[in-house]
Amino acid sequence: MxxxxxxxxxxxxxxxxxxxxxxxxxxxxxxxxxxxxxxxxxxxxxxxxxxxxxxxxxxxxxxxxxxxxxxxxxxxxxxxxxxxxxxxxxxxxxxxxxxxxxxxxxxxxxxxxxxxxxxxxxxxxxxxxxxxxSVARYIRDEEGNYQKGIRAYLIKDGKNYQLTFSHRKDTEYEGIFFKEADTDFDNGIFRFMKDASTLHVLVIDGIVTELTNVDINTALGLDDSVK
CATH class of the missing domain: 3.40.50.620 (HUPs)
Structure with a gap:
């Protein structure tokens, strides 16, 4: 070439x-x-x-x-x-x-x-x-389980992290929140970058208990090995 x-x-x-x-x-x-x-x-x-x-x-x-x-x-x-x-x-x-x-x-x-x-x-x-x-603002979700991603932030709250939609001085991480469809609670997946690596963590009632990466295909029910 x-x-x-x-x-x-x-x-x-x-x-x-x-x-x-x-x-x-x-x-x-x-x-x-x-x-x-x-x-x-x-x-x-x-x-x-x-x-x-x-x-x-x-x-x-x-x-x-x-x-x-x-x-x-x-x-x-x-x-x-x-x-x-x-x-x-x-x-x-x-x-x-x-x-x-x-x-x-x-x-x-x-x-x-x-x-x-x-x-x-x-x-x-x-x-x-x-x-x-930058971090992608979409996930492959053919079943419609999640809404379109929106900008969100994680704030340190004791041992956990609190999800917020307004940037603050004490913001720890910035990323994209994919909320579960058909729920009034802030449950879903938060996608962000940590040490140059993209992570997906679970959010339950607006709280992230640990920054452990979850398999996105399993979380979305896209893993063909899971019956």
Missing amino acids: INVYNESILVCVYYGPNSERLIKRGCAIANIMKAPLYILTIDPKPFDELDAEKLLYIEQWKEYAHSNATAQFIMKDNESRPVSKIIAEVARDNNITQIILGQTAHSRWEQITKGSIINSLVREIPFVDLHIV
């Missing part, structure tokens, strides 16, 4: 279902521009200490890379440096011109006061285009 536009695409992924979405976006852009594609993941632990679930994701990312003739998978394990530093280093080494990564929406004020990986990358590699893929 001839790199007509002199572009190189870098997709930064972390463990979770959102990684597939990011890679597909990167593949689409790379194919349009006839550009090489790099898939990068970073982990603070050595590769030998990763659990089975993480290894499964890594194998899937390698398969994506192998299925694209111009793609290459890069893993940086046993890393203690800031993520933005590592991404910038890989970008320079591979002449990257466009980077794709996922991030939940933050207010402009939060970015200014707290900083973010996006701001760090802009400072580190100012001449690289950044594509931010």
Whole structure:
């Protein structure tokens, strides 16, 4: 493939279902521009200490890379440096011109006061285009069990988290709430991003008791193995 536009695409992924979405976006852009594609993941632990679930994701990312003739998978394990530093280093080494990564929406004020990986990358590699893929506002729900997703937030409340629809200073997480249909209670699924990974957690009466990711297909009754 001839790199007509002199572009190189870098997709930064972390463990979770959102990684597939990011890679597909990167593949689409790379194919349009006839550009090489790099898939990068970073982990603070050595590769030998990763659990089975993480290894499964890594194998899937390698398969994506192998299925694209111009793609290459890069893993940086046993890393203690800031993520933005590592991404910038890989970008320079591979002449990257466009980077794709996922991030939940933050207010402009939060970015200014707290900083973010996006701001760090802009400072580190100012001449690289950044594509931010946000949390999807829909779920595959053919049975109509859930209403259309709306913006919501989680507030720490003791050991639990309280669901709210107004942003506050003490907001812990921002995401999308999918309410169960035909109920007056705030029951459903809250989708958000944590450490660059997309999570789905159960909400019961407006309360999240634990930030444990639930299998979205099982929750929606889409798992064919469940009878």
